[in-house]
Amino acid sequence: MKKIIYIALVAVLLTSCEKLLMPKSQSTGRVEVFEEIWKTIDESYPLFVQTNVNWDSIHAEFRNKVFDTMTERQLYDTCIDMLSLLYDAEVSLDAGFAKYYHIDSGNTPNNFNKSILERNYWQGIERTGPLLHKVFDSVAYVYYENFDETLTDAQLEVVTEKFGLDTTINSIIFDVRNNKSTKVENIFRLCKQMGIDSFFKYNALLYKVAYKNGPKHDDLTKPQATFIEQNDKRKFPRRFILLTNKGTYGTANLFAAGASNYPNIRVWGGKTGGGSGYTIVKELSNGWKLYLPGCYTEGPFGMCINFGAEPDSAIIITPADEANGVDRIIDAALNELRK
Amino acid sequence: MFTLKKTLVTLVFLLITPLCFAQINDEEFPGILTDNEYVRHILIGAAGAYQSFYDESISPARYEGFGPVFSLGHIKQDNYIYTELILQGSVANHTRKGSDLLDSKVKVYNSGLDYRHLYNFNLFNNLKYYFHAGGIISANFMMKDAPQLENSAKLYEYALSLGICARVSRETFFNKKKGFVMWDISFPLLANFSRPVYNNRVEYLDPENSLIGDIFSNSKIGTFNRYYKISSRVFATYPLDNGNAIRFGYQWNYSRVQTFNRAFFAEHNVVLAFLFNH
Numbered sequence: 001m002k003k004i005i006y007i008a009l010v011a012v013l014l015t016s017c018e019k020l021l022m023p024k025s026q027s028t029g030r031v032e033v034f035e036e037i038w039k040t041i042d043e044s045y046p047l048f049v050q051t052n053v054n055w056d057s058i059h060a061e062f063r064n065k066v067f068d069t070m071t072e073r074q075l076y077d078t079c080i081d082m083l084s085l086l087y088d089a090e091v092s093l094d095a096g097f098a099k100y101y102h103i104d105s106g107n108t109p110n111n112f113n114k115s116i117l118e119r120n121y122w123q124g125i126e127r128t129g130p131l132l133h134k135v136f137d138s139v140a141y142v143y144y145e146n147f148d149e150t151l152t153d154a155q156l157e158v159v160t161e162k163f164g165l166d167t168t169i170n171s172i173i174f175d176v177r178n179n180k181s182t183k184v185e186n187i188f189r190l191c192k193q194m195g196i197d198s199f200f201k202y203n204a205l206l207y208k209v210a211y212k213n214g215p216k217h218d219d220l221t222k223p224q225a226t227f228i229e230q231n232d233k234r235k236f237p238r239r240f241i242l243l244t245n246k247g248t249y250g251t252a253n254l255f256a257a258g259a260s261n262y263p264n265i266r267v268w269g270g271k272t273g274g275g276s277g278y279t280i281v282k283e284l285s286n287g288w289k290l291y292l293p294g295c296y297t298e299g300p301f302g303m304c305i306n307f308g309a310e311p312d313s314a315i316i317i318t319p320a321d322e323a324n325g326v327d328r329i330i331d332a333a334l335n336e337l338r339k
Numbered sequence: 340m341f342t343l344k345k346t347l348v349t350l351v352f353l354l355i356t357p358l359c360f361a362q363i364n365d366e367e368f369p370g371i372l373t374d375n376e377y378v379r380h381i382l383i384g385a386a387g388a389y390q391s392f393y394d395e396s397i398s399p400a401r402y403e404g405f406g407p408v409f410s411l412g413h414i415k416q417d418n419y420i421y422t423e424l425i426l427q428g429s430v431a432n433h434t435r436k437g438s439d440l441l442d443s444k445v446k447v448y449n450s451g452l453d454y455r456h457l458y459n460f461n462l463f464n465n466l467k468y469y470f471h472a473g474g475i476i477s478a479n480f481m482m483k484d485a486p487q488l489e490n491s492a493k494l495y496e497y498a499l500s501l502g503i504c505a506r507v508s509r510e511t512f513f514n515k516k517k518g519f520v521m522w523d524i525s526f527p528l529l530a531n532f533s534r535p536v537y538n539n540r541v542e543y544l545d546p547e548n549s550l551i552g553d554i555f556s557n558s559k560i561g562t563f564n565r566y567y568k569i570s571s572r573v574f575a576t577y578p579l580d581n582g583n584a585i586r587f588g589y590q591w592n593y594s595r596v597q598t599f600n601r602a603f604f605a606e607h608n609v610v611l612a613f614l615f616n617h
Binding site: 024026 | 391392393397398399400401435436437438439440441443485487488489490491536537538539540542543544545546593599601603605
């Protein structure tokens with residue numbers, strides 16, 4: 001019995017020797033953490049080529065502002081000042097006591113007011129799964145607030161069947177304003193039902209994605225194209241207007257860019273907010289989390305869409321419109337589709 | 340200098356474990372012989388594990404955790420050949436030192452299938468000692484789940500390796516019962532292994548992308564400078580009257596994988612297993 005106890009003790013003691021074999025945890029000094037953040041962005045941020053940001057000169061500027069004697073809060077403030085120079089909504093820093101996001105401080109109108117919709121447009125609206133839907137005379141209307149809410153084939157079938165059985169309906173407004181999302185599955189489910197008819201012989205290119213594959217700024221994989229292939233799913237009405245605004249963000253941004261390549265779809269409203277829905281997270285030595293975009297994305301026409309995709313027709317909801325309870329974007333789409 | 344220190348510590352690990360049993364008495368290993376004069380056992384075991392890892396794809400800090408290990412195996416031996424097939428699986432929750440305001444938890448699922456095929460070399464004139472040497476085929480799969488890293492949360496590690504294995508065993512005597520003590524060590528020479536690519540990306544934006552496909556498409560072949568896993572085990576086998584036996588021991592595994600970055604993993608298991616003679 002003594003031998004067994006002895007062996008157990010030796011085994012326990014050996015566990016502490018492990019620390020000599022593995023690399024030590026990195027230092028959590030202020031300067032080291034600053035350097036870690038700068039280096040992580042330098043080696044993993046995929047959009048330096050598009051933004052023309054001189055990251056080396058930013059390092060030179062901010063390194064002199066960091067000292068080992070500064071407080072954690074001061075370090076955080078200095079780091080977010082540095083990160084804000086990327087002007088990228090997908091870059092953020094979570095220090096636990098605070099989380100930084102880049103907010104577009106430009107004067108771009110929001111182009112969306114949910115209370116106006118609820119008051120003046122959504123009376124009698126029905127909900128099937130995540131989809132809000134109704135019919136304005138002969139024009140179908142669908143609002144999808146968040147692609148992260150799961151949409152099943154059965155739910156989608158209910159909505160497309162409702163519009164398909166009503167012979168007076170020949171057009172649809174699909175509203176993805178203020179849709180901030182990160183999941184792509186529902187995009188593909190929707191895109192399969194957004195064609196001209198059930199037998200369209202058309203493969204739609206939605207977007208292309210290039211991932212970082214090395215530490216240099218231009219180390220990117222070849223852009224990988226994502227298509228929707230022809231299929232026999234029941235389709236939404238043929239005449240199709242998609243509504244976007246700057247709150248159309250993440251995978252909703254990919255959806256808007258991809259939808260613009262369908263020959264029967266027009267995108268109206270405001271420029272999308274950008275993003276791809278694919279951020280990567282790096283844990284720092286002091287436990288902070290650094291978020292950054294995981295890929296470069298371009299729309300079907302070859303334009304970078306990480307910072308947003310332009311609509312086919314830009315429409316602005318003015319403060320006067322809002323004061324009058326009017327959603328000018330929906331009104332314009334309804335007028336067009338009723339012609 | 341640091342490499343030298345590492346080498347010395349590794350050697351200490353390897354040498355200390357057999358010494359733990361140096362004073363135990365001897366006798367012949369029991370069991371009912373088959374028609375072909377083999378002794379065969381089915382092994383069912385459980386262990387408590389202390390694990391730690393340093394994975395540059397997750398964090399520049401070391402994580403540590405405890406968890407259970409379960410094993411299932413088959414052992415077959417005669418005077419010349421010893422073969423052992425062991426399937427082992429563990430799950431452990433790992434944490435690191437850090438802020439209470441931020442989650443720093445990683446769940447590690449680890450499984451391994453090892454097949455050892457060893458021959459008795461009759462090196463010792465003293466018949467109480469045996470030296471076996473041969474090969475080991477090993478398949479390991481590890482999944483680390485760090486939910487705080489969101490899209491970068493799932494980190495897989497797979498390795499199929501071919502290596503060498505040596506075993507020293509000694510007949511012993513526990514409470515007037517014939518038993519057996521052994522120490523073995525294995526080391527891979529060649530491995531096919533895989534880890535996530537740069538930035539630990541998983542191509543979620545491609546609906547046709549599959550994680551399993553990624554694992555195999557990223558796989559590489561390398562020698563011990565790219566992948567190694569040292570496994571050192573010391574066991575005492577206590578025989579029961581009906582040919583069954585109980586095995587108690589300690590196992591130390593240490594692995595390192597080098598792709599575009601490095602991952603280290605260490606595990607200390609205190610093992611208790613039941614051997615069913617059949």
